Amino acid sequence: MTDLDVAIVGAGFGGMYALHHLRGRGLRCRVFEAGTGVGGTWYWNRYPGARVDVESLEYSYSFDTELEQEWEWAERYPAQPEVLRYLENVAERHDLLRDIQLDTHIVSMAYDGAWTLTDARGESVSARYVVAAVGFLSARHFPPIPGLREGTFAGPIVHTGSWPKEGLELADRRVGLIGTGASGVQVIPRVAEEAASLRVYQRSPHWCVPLQNCPMPPDYQRRVKADYPELRRAELESFSGFVLTNFELPPPGRRGRREPAFDVDEAEREREYEFRWQAGGLCLYNSFGDLLVSEEANRTLQDFVARKVRSIVKDPEVAELLIPKDHPILSKRLCGESGYYEAFNRENVTLVNVRGDPIEAITPTGLRVASGAEHDLDAIICATGYDAATGSLLRIDIRGRDGRTLREHWARGTRTHLGAMSHGFPNLFFLDGPQAPSAFFLPPIFTQYQAEWVGRVIEHMHERGARAVEPTAEAEEGWRRRVNGLAARSLLPRARNQLMGDNVAGKPRECLYYLGGYADYAQRCEQVMAPDQGEFVWA
Numbered sequence: 001m002t003d004l005d006v007a008i009v010g011a012g013f014g015g016m017y018a019l020h021h022l023r024g025r026g027l028r029c030r031v032f033e034a035g036t037g038v039g040g041t042w043y044w045n046r047y048p049g050a051r052v053d054v055e056s057l058e059y060s061y062s063f064d065t066e067l068e069q070e071w072e073w074a075e076r077y078p079a080q081p082e083v084l085r086y087l088e089n090v091a092e093r094h095d096l097l098r099d100i101q102l103d104t105h106i107v108s109m110a111y112d113g114a115w116t117l118t119d120a121r122g123e124s125v126s127a128r129y130v131v132a133a134v135g136f137l138s139a140r141h142f143p144p145i146p147g148l149r150e151g152t153f154a155g156p157i158v159h160t161g162s163w164p165k166e167g168l169e170l171a172d173r174r175v176g177l178i179g180t181g182a183s184g185v186q187v188i189p190r191v192a193e194e195a196a197s198l199r200v201y202q203r204s205p206h207w208c209v210p211l212q213n214c215p216m217p218p219d220y221q222r223r224v225k226a227d228y229p230e231l232r233r234a235e236l237e238s239f240s241g242f243v244l245t246n247f248e249l250p251p252p253g254r255r256g257r258r259e260p261a262f263d264v265d266e267a268e269r270e271r272e273y274e275f276r277w278q279a280g281g282l283c284l285y286n287s288f289g290d291l292l293v294s295e296e297a298n299r300t301l302q303d304f305v306a307r308k309v310r311s312i313v314k315d316p317e318v319a320e321l322l323i324p325k326d327h328p329i330l331s332k333r334l335c336g337e338s339g340y341y342e343a344f345n346r347e348n349v350t351l352v353n354v355r356g357d358p359i360e361a362i363t364p365t366g367l368r369v370a371s372g373a374e375h376d377l378d379a380i381i382c383a384t385g386y387d388a389a390t391g392s393l394l395r396i397d398i399r400g401r402d403g404r405t406l407r408e409h410w411a412r413g414t415r416t417h418l419g420a421m422s423h424g425f426p427n428l429f430f431l432d433g434p435q436a437p438s439a440f441f442l443p444p445i446f447t448q449y450q451a452e453w454v455g456r457v458i459e460h461m462h463e464r465g466a467r468a469v470e471p472t473a474e475a476e477e478g479w480r481r482r483v484n485g486l487a488a489r490s491l492l493p494r495a496r497n498q499l500m501g502d503n504v505a506g507k508p509r510e511c512l513y514y515l516g517g518y519a520d521y522a523q524r525c526e527q528v529m530a531p532d533q534g535e536f537v538w539a
Ligand code: NAP
Pocket: 051, 052, 053, 054, 137, 143, 144, 145, 178, 179, 180, 181, 182, 183, 184, 185, 186, 201, 202, 203, 204, 333, 336, 354, 359, 383, 384, 385, 386, 439, 498, 503
């Protein structure tokens, strides 16, 4: 007899809902969470400017329809404190905390007919099933710059993904910031407002679009709440999970991917882009149906955004540096910004191009670039991203059947079926993991689906009298081919891309997420429980 039916690792959106749902099915569950509070990403990412670039009315659970109506969102795009308050409220409302063990960092899991999980203090617990809800962007990445991790620098070095709870003193300080992805783009304008000076060390610019954030208009919130079931339905029918555009739920037919860019003339294309730029957020993804697959179509959007950047940034040289030249727009994740480009018009902000002159070392007083220049700094911020999707799983010593480690199993590329389970690792489920739609679909909604699927798989096992379930090696191989085949037909591989694992040295180059869309994904997940399927072994 195991201590638990289900051990859940991580108390973010996914782990919290998994607890609620699986406990509701009568399973004995406990969540193990490294932080001292719930929230996952929203617990750790406390940097100034952190906010979701999907609208609050969409970036929330759909399972609690009363909460949907009761919760009053303060902003169109909620900042980190608001999302964290929301999740804390969910934990309290559904009495989740009694089954969440905080401040518990799981460091290993081993399977021997059941799973044994061990935490950093050496305490162990056994469970029949494990749900790894560790987040696809939680394994913080520091670039291998000499001196960065060795305590060389006299001042603080802070990663955006583990921002100190007490905050970082910025006033009167000379701050250096490394990284201009989504985190850097959000934190830069806020640091610029407070610090004496800010040097932004940019290796590659990202494409950014304005969020057009604002306090939540009360009548808009009321309108969406009156139509929530329809909004949720539309989300599940869409590719990315977010559909609200310009304060409207677009009518059917205009919600998801649309006609190719060259099906309309140039004036119409410009109108569409301008409308979406003013509407705000990531809705430019949905402008035309072929932006992610056709270089020519993509170029029209690149030109549009480049013109916008040139019109905002006063120094033409700085503007050119901020415009990506090395990858198509949307091939890396688009960044939603609030005052990012304007920050470079400030006297106290300097853009340092480290593309040809990389940071060579962190020194006691700041940093040195390869050409020999020394920069004196009082604080360094690393907005250097994550070992995405696989990193948070591989940093746990996971051993499956016969002691084989997940690290060995994935050494030459990720192997899962449906991004949900791996061969040789029975009864271990991944939520929002690699090779699932994860980064391409709204996490609160997607993890709800996955947690419910896990519940159905467990029920199915009970019905069949099975004690263990795992995918076959063939199913895994087929899924790997499908995930990477879809990516190969897109523009994703055209960028040096964290979505392709390129940002971490030694990581295999592969598409980390499933590009086939939620609807297709969910249909495939449901099929595996059909009597004649051969993709999973129920033993
Ligand atoms: P990221 O996109 O991986 O960006 C990391 C940045 O660090 C890149 O600009 C990278 O440059 C730079 N960098 C790494 N090593 C460097 C070095 N040695 N010298 C100079 N620069 C270096 O990470 P992120 O910004 O944390 O974003 C990760 C993901 O988190 C996003 O894609 C998104 O999914 C999510 N996110 C979402 C939001 C939101 O919802 N608003 C906010 C934040 C994050 P290169 O590009 O040249 O490698």
